[in-house]
Amino acid sequence: MTDAGSTEVFVAPEPAEALARLGMPMEEAMRTQRAVRKLHLTPVSHDVLLPLLELSLKAPSSSNSQDWSYLVVEDPGQKAKLAKLWRRLYKVVNPIAVRQAKGDPKELRGMAPGQWQAEHFEELPVFVIPCYKRNLKHRPTGRPQISVASFYGSVFPPVQNLLLGCRAVGLGASLQTLPIWWVPSVRKILGLPRSVNPVCIIPIGWAKGNYGPTTRRPIGEVVHLDRYGNQPFLET
Numbered sequence: 001m002t003d004a005g006s007t008e009v010f011v012a013p014e015p016a017e018a019l020a021r022l023g024m025p026m027e028e029a030m031r032t033q034r035a036v037r038k039l040h041l042t043p044v045s046h047d048v049l050l051p052l053l054e055l056s057l058k059a060p061s062s063s064n065s066q067d068w069s070y071l072v073v074e075d076p077g078q079k080a081k082l083a084k085l086w087r088r089l090y091k092v093v094n095p096i097a098v099r100q101a102k103g104d105p106k107e108l109r110g111m112a113p114g115q116w117q118a119e120h121f122e123e124l125p126v127f128v129i130p131c132y133k134r135n136l137k138h139r140p141t142g143r144p145q146i147s148v149a150s151f152y153g154s155v156f157p158p159v160q161n162l163l164l165g166c167r168a169v170g171l172g173a174s175l176q177t178l179p180i181w182w183v184p185s186v187r188k189i190l191g192l193p194r195s196v197n198p199v200c201i202i203p204i205g206w207a208k209g210n211y212g213p214t215t216r217r218p219i220g221e222v223v224h225l226d227r228y229g230n231q232p233f234l235e236t
């Protein structure tokens, strides 16, 4: 398959060839998985996407409730509605981000893939929107003293599995929350019942942007031994 309506020549790998890449060493996948926002506009075959979704759901969920659903959006009309919703917010937040960059070329370069994606949102091949069902044990809201981690914590493990799977096969993907900022509209577009909560959106396509290595804080800065503040692994 090639990108429709584009002068670029990109040929997506055959599904079997792409899935064979899942043998990538785990360390390499974990070190290089990153938010890849520049994507080829070529469709992503269900023969690649569905095995990745299935593998991603090997993740844990609270009490093994598995109350998840994946909304896979490919229909141009549906994608256009999601793009319209995202642009309502993007129009406001992008100029703020540009102002905050104060002309710094590195900052502005870093923003370019996100801007490209916002401008091409409805053309992106596929969106996966992980949702989780509210149930008696696991609610997205509660008293502030009581952790709600079991609710969102049942969504993000499969999401990370999916991101790693995409990385291995050569797909670009990123976890995003801003495009689905106005939940009532997302419910309406996707026909979600009130009990089903959209948690994030993952635009997916064959990667055009680069993978990692990513830059992250050093481990010694993050690890506290026995009590917060005791950081014996800090580099001196």
Ligand SMILES: Cc1cc2nc3c(=O)[nH]c(=O)nc-3n(C[C@H](O)[C@H](O)[C@H](O)COP(=O)(O)O)c2cc1C
Pocket (backbone or CB within 6 Å): 033, 034, 035, 036, 114, 174, 175, 176, 177, 178, 179, 214, 215
């Ligand atoms: C909870 C969460 C929400 C995020 N929301 C967005 C988003 O709305 N838009 C976006 O472009 N990226 C979003 N990201 C992606 C982060 O910006 C990205 O993972 C981070 O900057 C690290 O980038 P890297 O993995 O390319 O190094 C989100 C990530 C997380 C974990």
